[in-house]
Structure formats: structure tokens, C-alpha cells
Amino acid sequence: MTDDRPGEFELIKQFFAPLAKDPGSLGLTDDAAVLSPRSGQDLVLTKDVLAAGIHFFADDAPEAIAAKALRVNLSDLAAKGAKARGYLLGLALPSDWTTDWLARFCNGLAADQTAYDVQLLGGDTIRSGNGLQVSITAIGEVASGTAVRRSGAKPGDVVFVSGQIGDAAAGLKARLDAKFVKANDLTVAEEKHILARYLLPRPRVRLAACIAEFASAALDVSDGLFADAAHMAKASGVELVLDPSLIPLSAALHHLQIKSPADFASCLNGGDDYEILAAVPAEAAAAFEASARKAECPVTEIGTVREGRGEVCLTAGGTSMDSVLETGFRHF
Amino acid sequence: MTDDRPGEFELIKQFFAPLAKDPGSLGLTDDAAVLSPRSGQDLVLTKDVLAAGIHFFADDAPEAIAAKALRVNLSDLAAKGAKARGYLLGLALPSDWTTDWLARFCNGLAADQTAYDVQLLGGDTIRSGNGLQVSITAIGEVASGTAVRRSGAKPGDVVFVSGQIGDAAAGLKARLDAKFVKANDLTVAEEKHILARYLLPRPRVRLAACIAEFASAALDVSDGLFADAAHMAKASGVELVLDPSLIPLSAALHHLQIKSPADFASCLNGGDDYEILAAVPAEAAAAFEASARKAECPVTEIGTVREGRGEVCLTAGGTSMDSVLETGFRHF
Numbered sequence: 285m286t287d288d289r290p291g292e293f294e295l296i297k298q299f300f301a302p303l304a305k306d307p308g309s310l311g312l313t314d315d316a317a318v319l320s321p322r323s324g325q326d327l328v329l330t331k332d333v334l335a336a337g338i339h340f341f342a343d344d345a346p347e348a349i350a351a352k353a354l355r356v357n358l359s360d361l362a363a364k365g366a367k368a369r370g371y372l373l374g375l376a377l378p379s380d381w382t383t384d385w386l387a388r389f390c391n392g393l394a395a396d397q398t399a400y401d402v403q404l405l406g407g408d409t410i411r412s413g414n415g416l417q418v419s420i421t422a423i424g425e426v427a428s429g430t431a432v433r434r435s436g437a438k439p440g441d442v443v444f445v446s447g448q449i450g451d452a453a454a455g456l457k458a459r460l461d462a463k464f465v466k467a468n469d470l471t472v473a474e475e476k477h478i479l480a481r482y483l484l485p486r487p488r489v490r491l492a493a494c495i496a497e498f499a500s501a502a503l504d505v506s507d508g509l510f511a512d513a514a515h516m517a518k519a520s521g522v523e524l525v526l527d528p529s530l531i532p533l534s535a536a537l538h539h540l541q542i543k544s545p546a547d548f549a550s551c552l553n554g555g556d557d558y559e560i561l562a563a564v565p566a567e568a569a570a571a572f573e574a575s576a577r578k579a580e581c582p583v584t585e586i587g588t589v590r591e592g593r594g595e596v597c598l599t600a601g602g603t604s605m606d607s608v609l610e611t612g613f614r615h616f
Numbered sequence: 617m618t619d620d621r622p623g624e625f626e627l628i629k630q631f632f633a634p635l636a637k638d639p640g641s642l643g644l645t646d647d648a649a650v651l652s653p654r655s656g657q658d659l660v661l662t663k664d665v666l667a668a669g670i671h672f673f674a675d676d677a678p679e680a681i682a683a684k685a686l687r688v689n690l691s692d693l694a695a696k697g698a699k700a701r702g703y704l705l706g707l708a709l710p711s712d713w714t715t716d717w718l719a720r721f722c723n724g725l726a727a728d729q730t731a732y733d734v735q736l737l738g739g740d741t742i743r744s745g746n747g748l749q750v751s752i753t754a755i756g757e758v759a760s761g762t763a764v765r766r767s768g769a770k771p772g773d774v775v776f777v778s779g780q781i782g783d784a785a786a787g788l789k790a791r792l793d794a795k796f797v798k799a800n801d802l803t804v805a806e807e808k809h810i811l812a813r814y815l816l817p818r819p820r821v822r823l824a825a826c827i828a829e830f831a832s833a834a835l836d837v838s839d840g841l842f843a844d845a846a847h848m849a850k851a852s853g854v855e856l857v858l859d860p861s862l863i864p865l866s867a868a869l870h871h872l873q874i875k876s877p878a879d880f881a882s883c884l885n886g887g888d889d890y891e892i893l894a895a896v897p898a899e900a901a902a903a904f905e906a907s908a909r910k911a912e913c914p915v916t917e918i919g920t921v922r923e924g925r926g927e928v929c930l931t932a933g934g935t936s937m938d939s940v941l942e943t944g945f946r947h948f
Contacts, residue, residue, distance in 0.1 A: 321653035414746030
């Protein structure tokens with residue numbers, strides 16, 4: 285059998301070079317990228333590896349796989365208050381890859397590069413021993429000394445979360461169980477909404493500047509809201525007191541809460557939300573909220589920070605929510 | 617079956633955090649690393665993905681797999697004239713990974729971190745759908761504007777290569793064919809040498825400063841000497857005229873040259889050498905050589921650059937060497 289698919293160098297020229305307009309990429313003609321850091325800026329670096337069958341379905345649209353791999357990294361940068369500058373792409377292609385698949389994958393990257401103002405800087409493509417794997421290292425910039433960490437939450441801070449929680453986990457349930465949508469009386473629009481939220485994270489890049497300006501601690505919710513709240517509490521050496529009844533929910537999740545409380549609880553802490561959880565000093569809370577609204581990324585107050593040693597305490601209005609405090613989704 | 621292997625967070629604490637002493641790593645307690653670029657420095661970024669069965673054998677010593685994955689990236693940085701500053705590690709572990717294996721893998725990283733003065737900055741660990749895969753992004757520093765590219769070779773430049781060529785490819789042959797060593801009358805020491813050169817690249821990090829100071833173009837030899845020379849010729853828009861009889865060879869390769877000219881030719885362009893190929897202005901050639909010797913990384917003059925359009929021309933003393941001009945090793 286002859287293999288008329290392009291080799292590595294043709295592949296770079298045909299598919300990847302058009303994505304690399306930043307001069308630092310050297311047009312992908314070199315082994316490395318060269319970045320001149322802007323004066324007064326720190327660089328924020330993050331890396332996420334996604335594998336078929338674990339983080340996405342192998343038969344997902346190639347555009348969506350590309351977008352998800354890039355966006356989970358952009359979400360990490362936004363939660364640190366950083367503006368994305370570029371990324372390196374490590375792509376391990378399964379033996380049955382096609383040029384059509386790769387063209388669509390690169391179209392997905394191209395669309396997101398425009399949407400999020402970020403450029404391909406370099407990378408590596410190999411044959412995967414087996415399934416598709418995508419490894420992205422994203423590089424962002426933030427004014428020197430202002431990168432927001434998990435560890436800065438202080439007693440008295442107000443805890444905010446962006447967007448709505450639980451939709452992606454519900455989307456995964458719907459994807460895995462054909463009866464899920466009907467069993468929970470979800471409308472067609474609600475089904476579409478949760479499936480889309482699982483397939484494609486919407487990194488809160490517009491919130492980055494507000495986070496950098498106001499937050500004392502922040503992270504993106506990928507493991508589960510309470511699991512990630514516990515990460516912040518532990519790193520900061522404080523206790524996060526959250527009121528689950530304040531957690532912003534979509535119509536689909538409201539439905540689920542009534543119909544299947546157990547499913548609802550597991551979705552609330554299911555992960556893959558890619559919303560931002562932030563602790564903000566009480567005196568800056570109103571300004572943060574206004575600034576987020578202006579950035580078209582509304583945030584909701586869901587709790588406070590008090591002295592403690594890494595705990596998360598849920599204080600709903602009477603309802604016990606202990607079951608949702610179980611460990612978040614294990615990506616590994 | 618219960619799985620008493622540590623989860624992601626225990627794993628970070630137990631195995632990876634001890635490798636992350638650079639303050640920019642934030643102790644691996646965050647989703648990202650934060651680097652404050654030093655004034656007057658550019659950052660050089662490179663990424664290589666290695667997969668079991670393609671770039672190494674799954675049953676190679678874990679220490680060696682770790683070292684190889686890190687070193688191929690350090691080699692890229694050195695060829696750009698950059699000093700390594702840190703790296704991000706993406707690790708996809710097969711389902712049957714053991715804590716013993718991982719401890720040895722991390723020991724390999726720790727030893728190389730000391731040897732090459734580089735620190736773990738961040739990363740991601742996932743379950744691999746299948747085999748082991750290691751993706752490393754390395755970050756280096758070089759004085760602003762001095763990163764050396766493939767594309768700077770000028771007519772009149774002298775072409776140098778570091779170390780010796782062909783040993784790693786011979787080592788791979790020996791690894792794959794039990795009769796190879798005997799058939800070519802290699803001594804035990806020669807066998808050991810070529811096997812070691814395949815297993816473990818020795819990135820020419822000590823040459824980085826000489827490259828930055830003197831070279832007009834450079835790259836590391838990973839695809840094959842002539843294939844990589846062609847990359848430089850093409851990127852620079854020149855012709856590289858190389859004399860194969862000048863290529864520095866180990867005793868093992870001298871043996872091979874006599875015994876199996878075809879094997880010898882394929883090893884010469886076999887790749888995985890991780891030596892540095894550099895073009896240096898003629899007037900700086902002597903200083904470059906002296907500086908490399910002082911850095912204990914001897915280089916050998918193997919040719920010159922002349923006007924051209926991306927060709928490599930081999931001019932041996934009478935012997936035709938055309939067969940070695942075939943395409944280099946395809947990692948992809």
C-alpha cells in the first residue's frame with residue numbers, strides 16, 4: 285500500500301505554517317520559537333494533555349477536538365489573569381489519520397486563533413503508537429508580579445464563580461446515556477445546550493483582566509466546583525464557605541435538580557466547567573462584579589473565605605449537600 | 617481490584633514537586649508556572665513528543681526514557697545558542713504503570729536536572745489510552761536578538777559539526793539485529809558505545825554560548841546529517857558543500873565503513889545524533905573552534921557554504937557518496 289499522505293515537512297508547510305503568523309514562530313522553519321518578552325510583563329505557562337477516549341471522543345468533530353485542547357489551556361491562563369500570547373502544539377496522530385481530518389483540525393485551531401487572538405508558535409507532530417493525543421503548552425502575559433495564584437485567598441474575601449456550573453458534566457451524561465435527556469424531561473434546547481457545553485469549553489478570557497486587577501486567588505473549574513474550591517482552600521490555608529443554593533445554574537440544571545437530585549449533585553461537582561472561581565477582597569467585590577459585567581462575563585457571589593486549614597464548608601439554607609462534596613472528576 | 621497507586625495530586629506531591637525548585641513553578645500547586653524574564657533576554661521555546669515504540673523502546677530503563685525526552689529538547693535549545701531555564705512535562709502513562717517505574721523515571725529527570733542545571737516548571741499527567749508518551753516543552757534564554765536560526769548561513773561560511781556522527785543509528789541497528797555487532801567485527805567497547813549513544817543523547821549544552829557568539833546558522837542533527845544540512849541550506853537559501861571524508865567518526869563507525877559500506881552510509885544519515893551543525897563566518901572559524909575546544913565540545917570542519925538554492929553537495933575525495941544523500945530518518 286502506498287501512503288500518499290504528506291510527510292512531516294509537507295505537513296508543516298501545508299497545515300501548520302498558515303497558523304503561525306507570529307514572527308516568534310520563525311514560520312515553523314526552525315526547531316524552536318523565539319519570544320521577546322515585553323518589558324514589565326511576566327510569562328505564564330501552562331500545559332494540558334488530552335487523549336482520545338479520556339478527554340474527548342475519538343469521533344468528535346476534529347474542529348471541536350482542536351478547540352477543546354486549545355481552550356482548556358486558555359482557561360488556565362485566564363484564571364491566572366494572563367492574556368494568551370501563543371502556544372506550542374504536540375500532536376500524536378493515530379495511524380489512520382487522513383489529510384481531511386487534519387485540515388478540519390487545523391480549521392478548528394484557525395477559528396479559535398482568531399476568536400482568542402492567539403498564534404501557533406511551534407510544536408511537534410509524531411505518529412501515535414495508538415490513539416490521538418493532543419498536548420498544548422500555552423504562554424500568556426501578565427503585568428510583572430500580578431499573576432493570580434490559587435494560594436492568595438484571605439479570610440474575609442468574597443468567593444465568586446463565573447457563568448453557570450454543571451452543564452458540561454450533564455452533557456457528558458447525556459452523551460453516555462441515551463435515556464438521560466428523556467428521563468430528566470430536558471427540552472431540545474436544553475439538551476443542545478449541555479451537549480455543547482461538554483463538547484466545547486468557553487474559556488473566560490475576557491475575565492482575565494478583572495481577575496488580575498481584583499482577585500486575591502483564582503483558578504479555573506476543571507476538576508469539579510467543590511474539588512477546585514478545596515484546592516484553593518488548601519493552597520491558601522483558609523476555609524471556603526460556599527452556599528450551594530447560590531450556584532448559578534442553567535435551565536437544564538434546574539430541571540435536573542428537581543428530577544434527579546443525585547445526578548444533579550454529581551454534575552455540580554462534575555468538572556469540565558472551565559468557569560473561573562475567584563476570591564476577591566470584600567471591599568473590591570462590587571467593583572469586580574461591575575468590571576466582569578462590563579467584560580460580558582457575569583460572575584455570581586457563592587460564598588466567603590474564613591480562617592481555616594484547607595476545608596470547604598457547604599452551608600445551604602437547610603438542605604444538606606454533603607454528597608456533592610465527594611472528590612471531583614479524576615482526569616487521571 | 618483495588619488500585620492503591622497514588623492519584624494525580626499525591627503523584628504531584630510525591631514525585632514531581634521535588635523536581636520543581638524554581639520559584640516560577642509555584643511548587644506545582646497551581647495550574648500554571650510564572651516566569652519573570654530577565655531583562656535583555658529572549659526566550660527560546662521548543663517542544664518534542666516521544667512515544668514508546670517510535671522514539672524509544674517501552675522496556676528501556678525508565679531513567680533513560682526520562683533523560684532522552686528531556687535531552688532532545690535541551691539539544692534544540694543548545695543549537696539555538698540558548699541556555700535552558702526550565703521545562704514543562706506532559707506525561708501519558710499506560711494503564712499498567714507502577715510507582716516503582718515512575719520513581720525511576722523521576723530519578724532520571726532529577727539526575728539530568730542536576731547535570732544540565734534545569735528545573736521542572738509545570739506540566740500535566742494523564743492516563744494514556746495506550747502506550748507511554750512523553751511531551752516536553754523546554755524554555756531557554758539567550759541575549760536579545762542573538763538566538764541562532766537555521767536560516768542565517770551565508771556564502772563563504774565554514775560548516776562545522778560537533779562530536780561524532782552515526783553512532784546512534786548504528787546503536788539502533790545493533791538493538792534491532794542481534795547479528796549486527798558480530799557481522800561487523802565490533803569490539804565489546806564499540807558495541808557498548810553505539811548502544812549508549814542510541815539510548816542517551818548527549819545534548820551539546822556547553823556549545824550553546826559558542827554558537828550564540830560565533831555561528832550564523834545552527835541546528836541539531838536529529839533527522840540525519842545530510843537531511844539536516846539540507847534543512848539549513850533550504851532555510852538559508854544557500855548550498856552546503858560537505859566533504860564526507862571529513863565527518864568525525866568513532867572507532868565503531870570506522871569499522872562499519874570498511875565492513876558494511878551500505879550500513880555505514882545509512883548510519884551517517886541515520887539521525888538521533890543530537891550533535892550540532894553550525895555555519896560560521898570564515899573569519900570567526902578559528903575562534904569558534906578554539907572556543908568549542910575550551911568548552912570541551914570539539915567541533916570539526918566538514919564543509920563550506922556557497923551561493924545556491926537549498927542544495928547539499930557532497931564532494932568526497934573521489935568516492936561517490938550519493939547513497940547517503942537519501943532522505944533522513946522520518947520520526948513521523
